[in-house]
Amino acid sequence: MKKIYWLLLSVLFLAGCSTASSHLKSVKSDAGDRVTVGKVQREIRIGMSSAQVIEVLGSPNIVSTDENRLEVWVYDKIATDVSYSNSEGGVWLILGAVSGNSGATSTSQRTLTIVIKFDADKKVRDFAYHSSSF
Numbered sequence: 747m748k749k750i751y752w753l754l755l756s757v758l759f760l761a762g763c764s765t766a767s768s769h770l771k772s773v774k775s776d777a778g779d780r781v782t783v784g785k786v787q788r789e790i791r792i793g794m795s796s797a798q799v800i801e802v803l804g805s806p807n808i809v810s811t812d813e814n815r816l817e818v819w820v821y822d823k824i825a826t827d828v829s830y831s832n833s834e835g836g837v838w839l840i841l842g843a844v845s846g847n848s849g850a851t852s853t854s855q856r857t858l859t860i861v862i863k864f865d866a867d868k869k870v871r872d873f874a875y876h877s878s879s880f
Contacts, residue, residue: 781823783877786860794870799862812863816871821860828853855880 781803789802799819806819832849856879865871 781821781858781860783858783875786873786875790860790862790870790873792870792872796864796868796870799870803860806862816866817864817868819862819864821858821862823858825856826853827856 785802790799796817796819803821807822808820810818810820812818829852830849831851856877858875858877860875861873862870863872
């Protein structure tokens with residue numbers, strides 16, 4: 747009888763202790779193919795047509811003109827990463843239970859701004875990009 751008591755107590759103790767794993771949720775600026783610095787460096791070239799730029803990067807966020815009335819496209823992307831970790835623990839006793847719950851959240855953001863300038867023939871004449879993470 748005493749062995750069954752200790753076995754039951756051990757099972758209840760182990761059942762009361764658990765730890766949840768970390769979960770990572772990313773809120774992406776694009777549902778499809780992500781726009782990255784690497785993609786800009788690999789695929790955007792001086793002399794590309796505006797149609798080719800759209801094939802690579804998609805539609806721009808902002809279309810305006812510069813001081814010479816030539817077209818300028820701006821891609822402004824923001825991503826937020828949220829990471830949440832949760833831990834639970836407890837000790838089951840014959841008369842009751844003692845348990846605890848704790849967690850931590852971490853948030854970071856990334857930005858990517860791409861500026862593409864076109865010439866009078868709608869060909870890329872210059873481009874620049876800026877990436878930040880905080």
